[in-house]
Amino acid sequence: MTKFSLDDLAALVDSRAGTPPETSYTAKLLSEGPAKAAKKLGEEAVEAAIAAVQGDRKALVSEAADVLYHLVVTLKAAGVPLDDVMSELGRRTAQSGLAEKAARRHT
Numbered sequence: 681m682t683k684f685s686l687d688d689l690a691a692l693v694d695s696r697a698g699t700p701p702e703t704s705y706t707a708k709l710l711s712e713g714p715a716k717a718a719k720k721l722g723e724e725a726v727e728a729a730i731a732a733v734q735g736d737r738k739a740l741v742s743e744a745a746d747v748l749y750h751l752v753v754t755l756k757a758a759g760v761p762l763d764d765v766m767s768e769l770g771r772r773t774a775q776s777g778l779a780e781k782a783a784r785r786h787t
């Protein structure tokens with residue numbers, strides 16, 4: 681079986697946009713505007729952080745999945761393609777995070 685990817689998730693979210701909100705949680709979330717998806721993203725991120733701090737591996741897996749799903753919906757609501765985020769991550773592979781942090785301090 682091929683691994684489910686973020687691209688697959690983004691395609692799924694795309695496919696739900698514009699469907700009736702009564703039949704899809706994604707459509708319902710999108711119909712409530714970008715702030716609602718962003719709020720849910722923030723809540724799920726806090727829950728994932730708590731699970732990590734508590735060392736609750738099972739909860740972390742579940743909350744991390746919620747974070748990724750709500751991030752993809754938030755990007756969709758904001759009209760930002762997932763590819764733009766992946767390109768940004770790709771661009772960052774040119775240098776280490778520590779080198780980037782040091783360069784920022786001197787600008």
Ligand SMILES: N=c1c2ncn([C@@H]3O[C@H](COP(=O)(O)OP(=O)(O)OP(=O)(O)O)[C@@H](O)[C@H]3O)c2ncn1[C@@H]1O[C@H](COP(=O)(O)O)[C@@H](O)[C@H]1O
Binds near residue numbers: 696704705
């Ligand atoms: N990955 C997810 C996913 N992760 C979390 N959630 C939903 O996110 C919601 C978050 O739960 P909460 O209890 O925090 O929120 P709530 O109280 O239900 O919602 P609010 O009233 O706060 O908006 C739950 O209803 C979850 O079902 C998701 N809903 C959908 N997906 C994916 O999207 C696909 C399409 O789903 P539909 O859009 O519903 O067809 C699904 O098959 C999944 O692959």
